[in-house]
Amino acid sequence: MRIPIDLAVPPLLTESEHHALLWRVNRLRSMELPELTSRAVEACRHLVLAGSRSNVRHRRGRYLESATCPLTHSISGIIEKVTDQDKAPTIATASEWLDHRVSFFALRDASLGDSIDWHCDYSSGVIGPKKYSALINYRDANRVGDVKYIWELNRLQHLVLLALASVWTGVEAYDKEIQSQTASWHRQNPFMVGLNWKSPLEAAMRLISWALVNFVNPKWSRVFHDEFADTLYQHQYFISKFYSKHSSANNHLIGEMAGLYVASVIWPHFRESRSWRAFARQKLIEECLRQVEADGVGKERATEYQLFILEFFILAGALGGVVGDPFPGEYWQRIGRMAVFLAGISDRNGNLPIFGDGDSAQVVSLPGATQERVQSLVRACQSNNDGNGKNGRQDLRSQLLLWGQKPEEIPLPSLPKLEQELQAFPQGGYYVLTDRRGADNEVMIVFDAGSLGLAPLYAHGHADALSFWLSYGGHEFLIDPGTYCYYTHDAWRAYFRGTAAHNTLRIDGVDQSVTAGRFLWRHIARSHAEHVENSNEFVGVKGFHDGYQRLPDPVIHRRDMRLYKKTRMLVITDFIECKGSHDVEIFFHFSEQCEVRQNAPDSFTALNGDRRLRVRLDSRFESKLYRGSEEPIAGWVSRTFGVKEPSFTIAARTKINGSTQFMSEIKLL
Numbered sequence: 001m002r003i004p005i006d007l008a009v010p011p012l013l014t015e016s017e018h019h020a021l022l023w024r025v026n027r028l029r030s031m032e033l034p035e036l037t038s039r040a041v042e043a044c045r046h047l048v049l050a051g052s053r054s055n056v057r058h059r060r061g062r063y064l065e066s067a068t069c070p071l072t073h074s075i076s077g078i079i080e081k082v083t084d085q086d087k088a089p090t091i092a093t094a095s096e097w098l099d100h101r102v103s104f105f106a107l108r109d110a111s112l113g114d115s116i117d118w119h120c121d122y123s124s125g126v127i128g129p130k131k132y133s134a135l136i137n138y139r140d141a142n143r144v145g146d147v148k149y150i151w152e153l154n155r156l157q158h159l160v161l162l163a164l165a166s167v168w169t170g171v172e173a174y175d176k177e178i179q180s181q182t183a184s185w186h187r188q189n190p191f192m193v194g195l196n197w198k199s200p201l202e203a204a205m206r207l208i209s210w211a212l213v214n215f216v217n218p219k220w221s222r223v224f225h226d227e228f229a230d231t232l233y234q235h236q237y238f239i240s241k242f243y244s245k246h247s248s249a250n251n252h253l254i255g256e257m258a259g260l261y262v263a264s265v266i267w268p269h270f271r272e273s274r275s276w277r278a279f280a281r282q283k284l285i286e287e288c289l290r291q292v293e294a295d296g297v298g299k300e301r302a303t304e305y306q307l308f309i310l311e312f313f314i315l316a317g318a319l320g321g322v323v324g325d326p327f328p329g330e331y332w333q334r335i336g337r338m339a340v341f342l343a344g345i346s347d348r349n350g351n352l353p354i355f356g357d358g359d360s361a362q363v364v365s366l367p368g369a370t371q372e373r374v375q376s377l378v379r380a381c382q383s384n385n386d387g388n389g390k391n392g393r394q395d396l397r398s399q400l401l402l403w404g405q406k407p408e409e410i411p412l413p414s415l416p417k418l419e420q421e422l423q424a425f426p427q428g429g430y431y432v433l434t435d436r437r438g439a440d441n442e443v444m445i446v447f448d449a450g451s452l453g454l455a456p457l458y459a460h461g462h463a464d465a466l467s468f469w470l471s472y473g474g475h476e477f478l479i480d481p482g483t484y485c486y487y488t489h490d491a492w493r494a495y496f497r498g499t500a501a502h503n504t505l506r507i508d509g510v511d512q513s514v515t516a517g518r519f520l521w522r523h524i525a526r527s528h529a530e531h532v533e534n535s536n537e538f539v540g541v542k543g544f545h546d547g548y549q550r551l552p553d554p555v556i557h558r559r560d561m562r563l564y565k566k567t568r569m570l571v572i573t574d575f576i577e578c579k580g581s582h583d584v585e586i587f588f589h590f591s592e593q594c595e596v597r598q599n600a601p602d603s604f605t606a607l608n609g610d611r612r613l614r615v616r617l618d619s620r621f622e623s624k625l626y627r628g629s630e631e632p633i634a635g636w637v638s639r640t641f642g643v644k645e646p647s648f649t650i651a652a653r654t655k656i657n658g659s660t661q662f663m664s665e666i667k668l669l
Contacts, residue, residue: 026516030456037248045241046134049192051353056655067223069266070323071403078404079167079216082396085169089367090396094165097158100182104152104358105642116181117341118154118188118196123642134310134569139518139645141488141555147195147374148359148486148641154196155205156185158364158548160400163216174323176218178213182228191234200242201252203235204259208315208363211266212400220471232267235607236260243283247456251305254291255285255418256365258312265323277325284316286325291454296337301344301453302460303355310377311363311401318402318410329411336415337382342374344423345430345446345469348438353446353480356453357497358462360641370639374396380407382415421565422534431529431541433563433570440551444471445570447561449529450544451511452521459519463511464502465527465545466559472668475518475608476591478503481647482638486518492644493518497634500651505574506585507555512547523550530558538562553580570666587649588615592637596648598625604650605669612669618662621652 031039096102100112110122119128127144130135138147148392159178166174189196196202210232214220224232241261244253260282264273289298291309298306314336317327346352350371362373372395380398394407402410423432429450435443446469453461462480470478480503484496494515498504506512514523525547532541538560550553558575576584590596594608602617604625617623626635628646635649 001390002006008302014404022517026520029522030247030520032246038245042242046132049241050132050134050295054291057309057535061350067466069268069483071266073216077478078399079164079396082168085599087164090161091165093275093367094158094161097162098173101159102153105149105151105640112153116153118182118185119150120319121147121149121193122153123149128195131193133192133194136195136498138195138198139406143197143349146485146488146642149620150363151202151212152203154185155365156181156209159209160212160364161366162215163213163220164396169648175217176561181222186228186231191578192238197238199252200239200244201259205363206258206284206419207232207235207259207263211262212364214266215400215403228271229267232263233270235317236263236270236272238277240272240279246293249287250300250454250459251309252290252368254287254309254312255283255363257287258316262319264458265319265325279329280319281316281325281596284313285331288313288331292334292338293425293427294334294337295425295427296334296339296341297425297430297450298338299451299454300356300460301428301450302358303354304358305356305359305460306338307373307377308361308363310335310342310381312466314377314380314401314410315363318405320414321410322403322405326411329413332410333413336381339378340415340418341425341428341430343378343382344418344425344432346371346374346378347444347471348440348442348474349474351471351476353448354482354639355448355464355480357460357483357486358641359483364397366397368397380410381412383547393530417506419569421539422532424532426529429528429550430533433539433541433561435539435563435565435568441564441668442471443473445469445561445563447541447543448540449527449545451527452524457519458513458524458634461521462497462502462666463499463513463515463521463525463547464504465501465512465525465547465558466543467504468561470501470666473609473611475611476595477594477606477608477613478666479591479637479647480591481589481636482644484638484644485642485643490518491633494638496638500585500587500634503588504586505557505576506558507557507576508551508583509585510548510551512545513548515580523547537566538564544566551582553578554580555582568668570668572664572666574662575659576656576661577659578656579658581655583653584660584662585651585653586617586621586662589637590648590650592645592647594641594648596650598623606648608654614667614669615650616665616667617650617652618654618664620662621654623650623652625650 049112061463084298101109102107128150138144162174162178168299257280260276264277321325334599376395376397420437421434431447433445448464448467452458469480481501485493495501497512512525513521516522525545527545529541529543542560544558546556556577560573562571590606594606596604596606598604602619604615606613626649628634634651635647636644636649638644
């Protein structure tokens with residue numbers, strides 16, 4: 001007998017609780033026995049620590065007064081040489097912090113009030129719970145708000161801006177604000193209480209911020225020594241006990257070890273300092289080689305996280321050189337390769353594709369565009385390539401990352417120069433097709449035939465196999481739309497990491513890989529390049545992925561990309577191998593700077609600045625142009641975490657029955 005709908009027993013779990021339960025089940029499936037054992041041990045450690053926090057708080061009594069920081073110089077003399085033009089945005093931002101007005105993520109000139117609440121998500125007004133940190137579910141937006149906003153504020157990176165402004169202007173108010181905010185943070189965040197003791201990475205970011213304040217102006221050394229030694233100790237103790245392990249050992253582990261290394265060098269006053277320093281150094285070397293391919297591509301397959309970990313590696317390695325604790329040549333070789341990759345996928349104006357996840361994270365957070373940051377890192381890593389170390393000015397970011405050293409003092413090996421027409425990064429799976437590289441009418445295509453990301457979670461990968469990015473004349477045309485959000489707006493999270501948000505094909509309305517959580521994928525699409533060619537006629541690459549082999553009627557997608565040199569036309573041929581009927585969609589996502597018009601059912605023209613191109617689709621597709629659509633979600637780009645803007649997207653659809661081939665053409669005008 002069927003029970004009428006209105007008499008059915010109500011569900012035991014809410015929708016959010018159901019999603020949380022499914023995530024936990026899927027997360028457990030991704031763990032092997034050693035990780036399960038490790039997490040059980042860590043849980044026991046939390047139980048012990050919850051009842052003995054006072055013991056840790058007082059362990060700063062094991063303080064070695066004779067130990068001194070081996071960093072004997074500051075950057076103050078160097079930064080005084082920074083031009084007024086470069087100082088202005090930093091001083092302006094620091095001045096806003098004096099008034100407790102901030103701009104990050106979606107917040108714009110937002111007031112934090114007279115007294116900053118370090119537990120508040122100022123985007124929603126939700127205040128996080130003040131209980132033992134391990135008991136807080138930071139993914140529950142109803143109880144904690146968007147934790148990214150809390151953590152971004154609590155990285156305290158703005159204190160470095162205040163320190164710089166103080167040195168440049170001599171205004172005492174900046175120093176008073178550093179003192180006031182550090183004391184306020186210390187009072188509001190007792191050890192292991194609240195969200196700010198949830199993530200070891202966030203503790204590491206604070207340590208780096210305080211270390212850079214100390215470096216910019218050495219007078220802070222005595223203040224930290226006398227007033228905040230317990231906080232410095234607790235941060236390092238927390239990282240050493242709860243650093244990321246096993247399947248969670250991604251960019252977080254690199255950041256945690258960089259913070260632990262920097263802090264143990266700058267404040268070597270604790271009995272554990274020497275062991276912490278040695279441990280962090282060894283882990284950084286191991287992770288540099290483990291998490292970065294031999295060709296310089298980060299295994300997370302996420303451009304912004306590649307920038308993030310590169311900054312960590314440079315910061316720690318450069319500090320080691322300054323204090324007589326040099327990192328090995330293979331470490332610097334891999335760093336150099338990372339910079340070559342970033343240079344290789346950047347156009348003449350510094351634009352580059354933002355593949356995979358990104359949350360706008362920086363190790364040294366300065367005002368400026370992503371392009372400036374990329375160019376700064378590339379300059380810092382490639383200054384030795386001309387043999388005389390004079391490849392242009394040294395900017396403020398690299399001065400801070402290098403601890404005041406000149407780039408030519410860093411032991412980077414000579415690195416290969418970029419190819420003019422075809423640049424291959426085979427381990428990473430990226431291929432760059434170019435014509436007239438560096439010229440005013442340069443064209444660049446970056447093709448993605450790489451893996452989804454770092455196994456086993458593939459946490460920051462997007463379902464973007466065989467997608468591509470196109471720049472013409474230093475203007476972005478076809479782009480990767482970004483990330484937008486992590487812990488809130490599940491529909492938007494699913495869209496931005498899904499196949500429909502990338503310049504590739506989608507079959508039967510489903511993603512190439514199957515999501516099992518906000519930072520977890522299952523049924524992973526395997527992708528690789530099958531053929532690469534550079535002939536007199538064209539430069540090209542052909543790739544493959546098997547993500548749709550899981551369908552009842554299995555599908556293989558192959559894509560051939562050819563940039564013809566004489567006509568300057570990109571021809572895209574998609575091969576779909578199957579036996580049955582399928583819905584097929586193809587997407588083209590344009591920069592928000594582009595104006596796009598439909599000229600005919602299968603023809604579109606895009607304009608960006610003084611450059612134009614025409615997209616012609618296979619006539620069997622029925623196409624539609626979207627811009628800022630919420631139903632369906634289409635036509636968006638997110639350049640900054642938490643912020644999305646309307647942009648044009650072409651979405652074209654058709655049905656097939658059996659194996660089919662489609663051809664699209666992009667003509668540069």
